[in-house]
Amino acid sequence: MARIVGIDLGTTNSLVAYMHDGQPCIVPDRNGRTMVPSVVALTDNGLIVGDSAKEHLTRNPERTVYSVKRFMGKGLADVQNELAYFPYTLTETGGVIRIRLGQKSYSPPQISAMILKELKLRAEAYLGESITKAVITVPAYFNDSQRQATKDAGLIAGLEVLRIINEPTAASLAYGLQKNTQGTIAVYDFGGGTLDVSILKLKDGIFEVLATNGDTHLGGDDVDRLLVDLFIAEIRELEGIDISDHPDHMQAVRLEAERAKIRLSDELKTDIAIELPENKGRFTRELTRDQLESLATSVIERTLAPCRMAIKDAGLTPKDIDEVVLVGGSTRMPLVRQRVEALFGKPPHCHLNPDEVVALGAAVQADILSGGTTDMLLLDVTPLSLGIETMGGVMSSLIRRNTTIPASAKELFTTYVDGQTGVDIHILQGERELVKDNRSLARFRLKVPPLPAGVPRIEVTFLIDANGILNVTATDMRTGQSQSIEVKPSYGLSDTEVERMIEDSFKFAAEDIGARKLIEARLDAESLIKATDKSLAEAGHLVVREETDAIRTALSQLSTAKDGTDPRAIRARMAELEQAAKHLNTVMLDDSLKKGLHGKKVSEVS
Amino acid sequence: MVRAPCPFLLMDNDQPSTHSDRRRQLQMARSMCWHCQSEVTGEYFCERCVKVQPVSKETDYFTCLGFPRRLTLDPKKLEAKFYELSRTFHPDFYQTKSTDEQAISLSNAAVLNTAYRTLRDPIQRAEYLLALETGSVKDIRTSPPADLFEEILELQDTLEEYRASDRGSDQGHRLHTTLQTEQEALERRKVEMESQLRRLFADWDKLQDAGAATSSAKAERDRILKQMRELLSHRTYINNIVNDLAATIA
Incomplete structure (x- = not known):
């Protein structure tokens, strides 16, 4: 079987890894760098990706896209309150966000596909063979639309996505391979834009996820924003300049905030220097770790509720957790480590490189799929309950959150009006009682033969596959014939649209x-x-x-x-x-x- | 937008099939390998062409996991069997196989996961066995135990009162204490019911192990199933109230 690579498609950085002699390795570029910044820029010479694109963040902010992962599987209304932070223009067509770059608009999967293509080329150059198959990681708490969008991105990039795998569980595979641990572990994955917590039981090569929780809109980016807000307010106060009117300077402030945050993981204080617009000189200040932490504490506190939820859903208490594994760049912050240690009552394990472990785990999973590794098996769960709309705008749950996947549920539908020829089914994901509080995934119309009310019997099977993606099939129980269902995603590209993009x-x-x-x-x-x-x-x-x-x-x-x-x-x-x-x-x-x-x-x- | 009427849910078909379904499924029941058409004697694979075979829709969760219909199961053994079968059926190990085999692996793994989830939990296990033995649908109607009827009505009133009250006030504190006491009492009752259930489980297992086909054995079977249904229904009722209470006074 052709080689399958493992890809960590991150909010801030992306990596590609492969298996070599039973060990996962990251593919480096010609300069030995392992990470590709998840940035795409439109230049006069065309679209560029990665390190060279990152340089355009300040030079060319309106035409440089970063953090596109935040928009995967989303509509414009979902990101309304953060639009001001992004210098590029966002619009919406057919429930899908579009990003304006010069004369053209791109969907988030298309932008992600450019990053994937860069990784694909990098792997091809390094391994000297053509790469067409991949395992791609997503946050465990990604919903169906976000997973589907990631799969679409792979397709557009010319990759057959053999598996979508959850980031914390990927990390656990890499961790398990290295440490050969048995017992219960908690993976705390705090990245640039997302937070995941997964509780796993490791036994005889089986990695069984007991529970997962998270927030797909909570990450190091949020800490950067608090710093940016602080600097902007101070500059306005001291210099009378509103930086937010200057997109290029905004990006410089954002990058300086990010760098300062990173430096403060090792140092107790650092100097901030920001070039001011209109030749007004520079803004300088000292920032201490204490100051950063007093700002960041609200963000970090928000990460603890999902931890508690996951422990509870696993039917455990913190003392049942044998080991805590940290993943994601944001776990380098000392305050994060302190809070996690306090919650679990034990120092977290941080010997793995938190930036690389997810991609390494994806490579391990790729090796399992290609038949190389046979002693390890990951049994993951669906992070959110799946259900359908029933009378009165209430969601009826079919598959509960934290159910091991693949998981299926069957429902028998009938009509209650004579001669009724269709039943509309609205599929939802979420934990709330009312339809309006949950995420709409898709709608479809079930075709029913015109018969007296109550006579038709259509069995619909909802199957969540090993990728955590929903498949729907229907069978007419009277004739035994299956019928095809055209599902219209609420927040996704249609099949024809994906094809055109490919x-x-x-x-x-x-x-x-x-x-x-x-x-x-x-x-x-x-x-x-x-x-x-x-x-x-x-x-x-x-x-x-x-x-x-x-x-x-x-x-x-x-x-x-x-x-x-x-x-x-x-x-x-x-x-x-x-x-x-x-x-x-x-x-x-x-x-x-x-x-x-x-x-x-x-x-x-x- | 005009929408067709909401779907009318007939029943949860995840459960043992009703009479009419069963007839249809029996027609589809396999005895031949889907691939080489030879007779399948192996448990999960055709012995001739080594292709994975679909778990028949007729297979109940006990059979699927290779356990007899008993209500006391060793969780360690159950887990070990689940892990073993996961290694047999999980789609990860079928990536290089044909699309047909992949589809079978996917649906087998989904059945296996449901089977394990159901049997792992003693209450769900008992509910499932009841459904198997008495052919009823999954949802056992929940009802309050007769002797608690008055008490529960009163409790509902107190809950309403508490929800409307100012939590910080004396009245709020007083109601909170009352509800806490009630919650503890109900939890004790729940534990009591669970130990009664465990006794019934043991009775059931003993009866099954004896395997006698006498009329007294039949009467004993009916008694156990009837009492179990009643207890399960009461327990679920109490459990819902306890959860509601806990959420309100938390």
């Missing part, structure tokens, strides 16, 4: 790949030129003149090719240069070895 993405893929090859060839050419220049300077005197001349000619030819647009020409000139400089490099190596044997440093002899 087509679009293929159409542009050829162009994208061309552009990417050129960029990569140029970067490689640059580093080769630099290295060769250095060799010439250091060891040019050790070879004959003809040789250095040949090298210099090859160098100049490469630099001409580099300014062109043909990646193949660049690669060809690079090969020529490498050939021309081969002898020089050997001589240089021998020389330094010789000097090394005499116990002297290169710098001392030259």
Whole structure:
């Protein structure tokens, strides 16, 4: 079976991992960096993703999208009160948020697909093979629409998403693999935009989730915002400038707030410096860890209620938890660790890299699916109750929260008016009594043969698969025939829309790949030129003149090719240069070895 | 927007089938491998082509988990069997198999999960066994024990009064204390009912182990089932009130 990679599609950063000799490993980029910032920017040269896109946050804020995960599976009304924080323009079509980038609008799955594609390319370049299958992680508390949106993103990126897996449980797989623990563990996963808590029982390779809880709208971002609000208020007070009128400066303030928060995890105080608009100089202040913590405490307190809920739902008390595992960058904050320790009554385990453990776990799950790992099995649960609307606007629960998945429930429907030909079914997710307080997932119309009231018998099966995604099928019990159901998602892309996006993405893929090859060839050419220049300077005197001349000619030819647009020409000139400089490099190596044997440093002899 | 009338729920069909369903299912009951058509003798897999077989709709949860219809089950053994069967059926292990096998694995795993969830909890287990033995639908009507009828009516009044009162006032405190005492009393009653239930469970298991087909055995069976139904119904009723109380005075 072709290789399946594991992907952590994060709010702030994303990673891709693979299995090597029974151990999960993160795919690094050419500079050894493991994380791809989840940022997409529209530049004059097209769309860019990751580190280079992150630079555009302050340069080009209206055309740089970050934290897109917050919008997955959502409508505009869901994010109304945070719109002011985002410099890019959000609209809505068909219940799905659209993000404006230049002349075009993109759905959150499309933006996420760009990040996924970047990860796919990175893995392909590193592993030297084509990658078409992936396991992608989502917050455990993601609802059906958010999971479906993530799956759509994978499809648009040209990936077959073999499994959507919950982040805290992915982390537990990586943790379990390393520690070979038995017992009850709690995973506290506090990331950039989401919070999850899962309680698991680990026994003989089975990872059974007992309960999960969380908040898909609570993360380190919220702490950053409190800092931003503080700085803006102070700048307004001191300088009379409203930073929120300047999107580029807003982004600079946000990034400075994030960096300061990170520094304060190791230091007790730090200096803040923010360039002011209109050449008004800089705003500077000192920020102490105490000040940060007194701001952040409200956010951190909000993470504890879901912990208590999860423990209760698991039928346990904090003292039954053997080990607490921390996941997500926000768990680096000392106050978070203190509060978690106080709640569970034991110091949390934080030896795993909280940024990488989720992607590593996704790779483990990918290995299970491809048949590599057979001794581990994850039994996860659905985080939210699933039900349908019944008379009086009340939700009737069919599958309760924390039910092990796959889970199914059957309901028999009939008519109560003679000749009625359809029954409308409204599917909901949530824990509240009334329909209006729960999340609408989808609606569909059940076709019923026109018969006297009460005679038709249609059995509808609601099945939550191992991805936590709902599938609905119906059977006419009188004829035994199954009928297809067209489910219209309340907050999702329709199948035809996803298909069109996949087509679009293929159409542009050829162009994208061309552009990417050129960029990569140029970067490689640059580093080769630099290295060769250095060799010439250091060891040019050790070879004959003809040789250095040949090298210099090859160098100049490469630099001409580099300014062109043909990646193949660049690669060809690079090969020529490498050939021309081969002898020089050997001589240089021998020389330094010789000097090394005499116990002297290169710098001392030259 | 004009909407068709709300769906009218007939019953929860997750439970043992009614007579008419059973006939249809019997027609569909498998004896042949869906793949190679040879007779299936293995438990979960065809012995000839090694394909996974669908758990028949006729299979009850006890049979599914390989336990006899007893009401006292060792939770450790139940869990071990659940884990073992999860390793057999979980979709994770069918990713490289055909779509048909994947569909069977998915539906088997869903049945297995429901079976385990039902049998793991002694109360749900007893309710399920009652449904199996008496062929009734899942929902056992909840009703208050006759001797508590008056007390519960009074309690409902006190609850209303408390909800309307100022929590900080003397009256609020007084009502809170009353409700707390009531809650404790009801919880004791619940525990009592549960130990009565456990005795009935033991009676049931003993009767089943004896396996006698006498008329006195039949009478004993009917007695146990009747008392169990009554107790379960009362217990659920008390349980709902206790939960309501706890939520209100928390």
